[in-house]
Amino acid sequence: MSRAGPGRRPGDPEVTKQTILHAARGRFAAVGFERATIRSIASEAGVDPALVHHHFGSKQSLFAAAHELPIDPGAMVSAVASVPVGARGEAIARAYLAVFGAGETSPAVSLIRAAATNEAAARMLREFIADVFLAKAGELTDQDQPRLRLALIGSHMIGIAFGRVIIGVKDLTDAEIETLVAALAPAFQRYLTEPNLFG
């Protein structure tokens, strides 16, 4: 995905930055945060490593920049909040499964890989989830403990990504999106709106 508008030419700094971000997402998703090097990302983008450092600084900064673009859980929560409350479980399931349509090269997969083995990445994801995603939980439900409710949904979504894309459990990878939506939507809906969820 390039944000370079019409009229942008190769050599334009904005085109270069988008090329680097695209390469970074690919490398991080393929080998994880630890093993993706600035050098390999630069090589994939066809630029000098110094140019990557110039535009993005550290690998950590590049990682953050590369993942800000396509996933915006905050915007997703606001979009879900705009549908009737009884349809929000399905809306979340659809929005989430769309993110994983890209499979191995999904930015979300890269985030999960990195968080599993790198404390800096885990902290980034932890803070991101708490500050961007769970902070908006009150927009989705009027029930008690909205953050824990949304955290349960989030944990299930991360687990689906883990099983389907990272571990590659065949039963999950072979399942159609509509099959998964049918199973997940009512589970998410219950987490959002069941008054006695926690006993």
Place this chain on the structure above:
Amino acid sequence: MSRAGPGRRPGDPEVTKQTILHAARGRFAAVGFERATIRSIASEAGVDPALVHHHFGSKQSLFAAAHELPIDPGAMVSAVASVPVGARGEAIARAYLAVFGAGETSPAVSLIRAAATNEAAARMLREFIADVFLAKAGELTDQDQPRLRLALIGSHMIGIAFGRVIIGVKDLTDAEIETLVAALAPAFQRYLTEPNLFG
């Protein structure tokens, strides 16, 4: 956890092996499969690295041995199958959350970390899940697609571990076990026994 029985003495090969396995579980869980070295595991166990190689061969073999002991999903499925069908969702939730009682040093956490970044570990976990866990799905439910049903439960459980222990999402780490059981048990039960789960 040591399996050395009463009467076992320090220096006994079985005691040494259990000490090494204990150290291995701790190191793998703390830093993941890639960064845990035989040397560091030997150091933690207070033995020579050559002794680790002698007893367990490769790091991969040591990893497998270290994780066979405390988690046996096959045995867990059989235990769950022995309770009435309507109580199986809760039985799974309780059995699973007990595994994660040890937090960061849980063997399951080590498995998840390793699978996230190491294809050999991912394959090991994938095969383990398919051959040991999902293969027994038919013991738990008479409904259609028993493997996919159990895979959905498994993905949710992995996601809970990921959010609670690996990312450290505060809302999940602060939640009491009983609170989580109340939320998860009916979700798992629905995955097992809802006739129209997939629409």
